[in-house]
Amino acid sequence: MDAHALTDVTQGGGAPESAAPQPTYLEQLLAAGLLIETGVKGLYGRSAVFEAVADGLNAAITRLGADQQAEVLRFPPAMGQHDFETSEYLKSFPNLAGTIHSFCGDDRGHRRLLARLEDKEDWTDQQEPTGVVLTPAACYPIYPVVAKRGPLPEAGKVVDVLSYCYRHEPSLEPTRMQLFRQREYVCLGSPERIVAFRQLWMERGQALAESLQLPVEVDVANDPFFGRGGKIVADSQRELKLKFELLIPVNDGLGPTACMSFNYHMDHFGALWHIGLADGGTAHTGCVGFGIERLVLALLKHHGLDPARWPQPVRETLGDV
Amino acid sequence: MDAHALTDVTQGGGAPESAAPQPTYLEQLLAAGLLIETGVKGLYGRSAVFEAVADGLNAAITRLGADQQAEVLRFPPAMGQHDFETSEYLKSFPNLAGTIHSFCGDDRGHRRLLARLEDKEDWTDQQEPTGVVLTPAACYPIYPVVAKRGPLPEAGKVVDVLSYCYRHEPSLEPTRMQLFRQREYVCLGSPERIVAFRQLWMERGQALAESLQLPVEVDVANDPFFGRGGKIVADSQRELKLKFELLIPVNDGLGPTACMSFNYHMDHFGALWHIGLADGGTAHTGCVGFGIERLVLALLKHHGLDPARWPQPVRETLGDV
Numbered sequence: 174m175d176a177h178a179l180t181d182v183t184q185g186g187g188a189p190e191s192a193a194p195q196p197t198y199l200e201q202l203l204a205a206g207l208l209i210e211t212g213v214k215g216l217y218g219r220s221a222v223f224e225a226v227a228d229g230l231n232a233a234i235t236r237l238g239a240d241q242q243a244e245v246l247r248f249p250p251a252m253g254q255h256d257f258e259t260s261e262y263l264k265s266f267p268n269l270a271g272t273i274h275s276f277c278g279d280d281r282g283h284r285r286l287l288a289r290l291e292d293k294e295d296w297t298d299q300q301e302p303t304g305v306v307l308t309p310a311a312c313y314p315i316y317p318v319v320a321k322r323g324p325l326p327e328a329g330k331v332v333d334v335l336s337y338c339y340r341h342e343p344s345l346e347p348t349r350m351q352l353f354r355q356r357e358y359v360c361l362g363s364p365e366r367i368v369a370f371r372q373l374w375m376e377r378g379q380a381l382a383e384s385l386q387l388p389v390e391v392d393v394a395n396d397p398f399f400g401r402g403g404k405i406v407a408d409s410q411r412e413l414k415l416k417f418e419l420l421i422p423v424n425d426g427l428g429p430t431a432c433m434s435f436n437y438h439m440d441h442f443g444a445l446w447h448i449g450l451a452d453g454g455t456a457h458t459g460c461v462g463f464g465i466e467r468l469v470l471a472l473l474k475h476h477g478l479d480p481a482r483w484p485q486p487v488r489e490t491l492g493d494v
Numbered sequence: 495m496d497a498h499a500l501t502d503v504t505q506g507g508g509a510p511e512s513a514a515p516q517p518t519y520l521e522q523l524l525a526a527g528l529l530i531e532t533g534v535k536g537l538y539g540r541s542a543v544f545e546a547v548a549d550g551l552n553a554a555i556t557r558l559g560a561d562q563q564a565e566v567l568r569f570p571p572a573m574g575q576h577d578f579e580t581s582e583y584l585k586s587f588p589n590l591a592g593t594i595h596s597f598c599g600d601d602r603g604h605r606r607l608l609a610r611l612e613d614k615e616d617w618t619d620q621q622e623p624t625g626v627v628l629t630p631a632a633c634y635p636i637y638p639v640v641a642k643r644g645p646l647p648e649a650g651k652v653v654d655v656l657s658y659c660y661r662h663e664p665s666l667e668p669t670r671m672q673l674f675r676q677r678e679y680v681c682l683g684s685p686e687r688i689v690a691f692r693q694l695w696m697e698r699g700q701a702l703a704e705s706l707q708l709p710v711e712v713d714v715a716n717d718p719f720f721g722r723g724g725k726i727v728a729d730s731q732r733e734l735k736l737k738f739e740l741l742i743p744v745n746d747g748l749g750p751t752a753c754m755s756f757n758y759h760m761d762h763f764g765a766l767w768h769i770g771l772a773d774g775g776t777a778h779t780g781c782v783g784f785g786i787e788r789l790v791l792a793l794l795k796h797h798g799l800d801p802a803r804w805p806q807p808v809r810e811t812l813g814d815v
Contacts, residue, residue, distance in 0.1 A: 210639075210642075211573060211577065212574040212576055212577060213626060216573070218569045219567070221565070245545065246530065247539065248532075249538075249673035249674070251673055252537070255533055263608065263611060267597040271596055271626075273660070274621070275592055275593075276589055280721045280723075300623070302616075303662055305672065318539060337571055337658065351624075352570035402601075
């Protein structure tokens with residue numbers, strides 16, 4: 174695995190040429206046993222220490238949202254293909270989605286599969302789509318669920334979700350995993366409610382990052398829309414200021430990493446799923462998303478690989494990890 | 495969705511013909527909001543109450559295993575295809591595995607994909623295998639990780655894992671989900687160590703079920719090996735008593751459901767991954783697996799759909815859910 178592809182080409186520039194190359198952040202994480210290699214880029218196991226920090230973050234986010242009267246919903250890391258199609262994810266990010274396929278053959282097909290495996294040939298040609306698609310973002314499964322219940326309450330609604338999400342973007346940046354956890358609060362209601370919700374969480378997100386003693390900036394952003402047409406959509410998203418990100422430097426030699434995002438979907442999901450307001454209009458939606466792995470990686474980067482030695486106020490925010 | 499297919503055909507046999515059919519257990523769980531429909535059989539959201547019970551169970555299992563000096567490892571719900579192939583899962587259960595596929599085309603391919611979607615045709619023909627396979631059982635990712643570290647310590651080793659697992663077996667039995675969580679303790683070491691470990695956990699598993707006031711029986715069992723040859727393997731597994739299950743009645747009109755299993759793999763995984771003992775021999779392995787969703791469903795079935803009204807000792811075992 175060519176982990177050196179990630180090494181900051183500028184770092185150690187002044188060191189003698191005979192010096193061993195500085196390990197990348199990913200290499201440090203693997204060497205410390207915080208992440209565990211699986212042979213696949215962007216797919217790692219997590220140690221007990223890594224998970225304790227992740228749990229501490231989730232608990233801190235729960236405390237921050239205690240006044241939101243949020244409905245807690247938890248989904249497995251996949252959704253039905255029909256709902257996935259309705260979401261229009263395939264319009265914007267076809268390359269990132271993951272569909273689940275299974276072998277549906279008989280004994281004869283099985284013998285063929287095993288023969289191919291034995292000959293080290295591709296055996297996946299008999300795999301058929303199952304109608305289940307990996308969850309691309311933690312909030313996607315909730316829209317059809319809320320829609321089915323009829324019009325929203327007068328004041329709108331907040332949902333608390335957490336899920337492993339899948340994106341097909343193999344990478345050696347530890348902050349770009351193929352499977353990672355997103356914690357979200359999702360707000361459904363009037364445009365005014367969503368705008369106020371997003372403003373509140375931009376402030377809370379920054380306050381959380383400050384209490385974790387992480388250097389942050391918040392900036393307008395865009396999603397990585399696919400293809401040539403994607404640039405136009407991305408420009409429009411930026412112009413309308415629909416997405417802000419909280420950015421933290423994590424990877425050496427690369428720009429800062431989005432560790433939280435604050436999104437206003439306007440009536441995109443409300444219209445697709447016919448989510449109604451109490452007054453009969455179409456619901457607007459927005460969400461705040463916390464990249465759990467990215468926040469853990471930011472903490473490990475800025476405070477060191479041993480959480481027991483982190484500043485006491487940071488440890489307290491995380492419930493004494 | 496034909497949820498009535500699950501209705502026990504014998505139940506309500508004496509009721510007047512005009513009586514409404516009794517709701518199935520799945521229908522009761524959905525009506526109570528404990529499980530949330532996604533339009534796919536065996537794929538459900540979970541409510542806050544459901545998750546609180548699941549968390550309580552996991553904490554109880556952690557307490558039970560506190561003396562095991564287990565290494566906690568957590569993996570995302572997928573593993574690399576190479577390791578998956580090495581596991582020989584495809585020999586035994588090709589029909590249950592789920593491979594992840596993605597669109598790897600360009601703008602032109604994307605237009606074709608969207609046109610098919612628009613015409614309600616199959617758009618998955620352009621999906622290509624990503625080299626990532628959903629985890630079929632929580633312990634599968636750990637064997638290559640432990641193998642890479644060299645010979646086991648003299649006394650062997652215990653690993654604590656928890657993961658969402660995928661099995662392609664759409665069903666209306668709520669106990670047979672496509673995505674569900676397995677908690678496991680896995681033991682690697684000498685045959686004597688594994689046999690003693692399994693015996694210990696058969697006792698502990700029964701004690702846990704008793705403290706949860708669940709009616710249980712433990713019986714020898716077999717895995718659902720695929721195809722015509724599968725029966726021979728299953729018979730051999732039973733004859734050698736390699737698998738025991740802790741069974742609890744959950745679904746009306748069906749036999750009891752395996753909620754824990756106690757497995758002795760002999761040197762199957764040790765030989766596949768060259769996991770060595772300290773003395774140079776091949777490691778044997780075994781595991782105890784807890785079906786988290788199945789145990790929650792068993793508790794809801796036997797004590798009612800409102801955990802606040804469960805017997806106090808049961809609530810205490812679960813950390814006062």
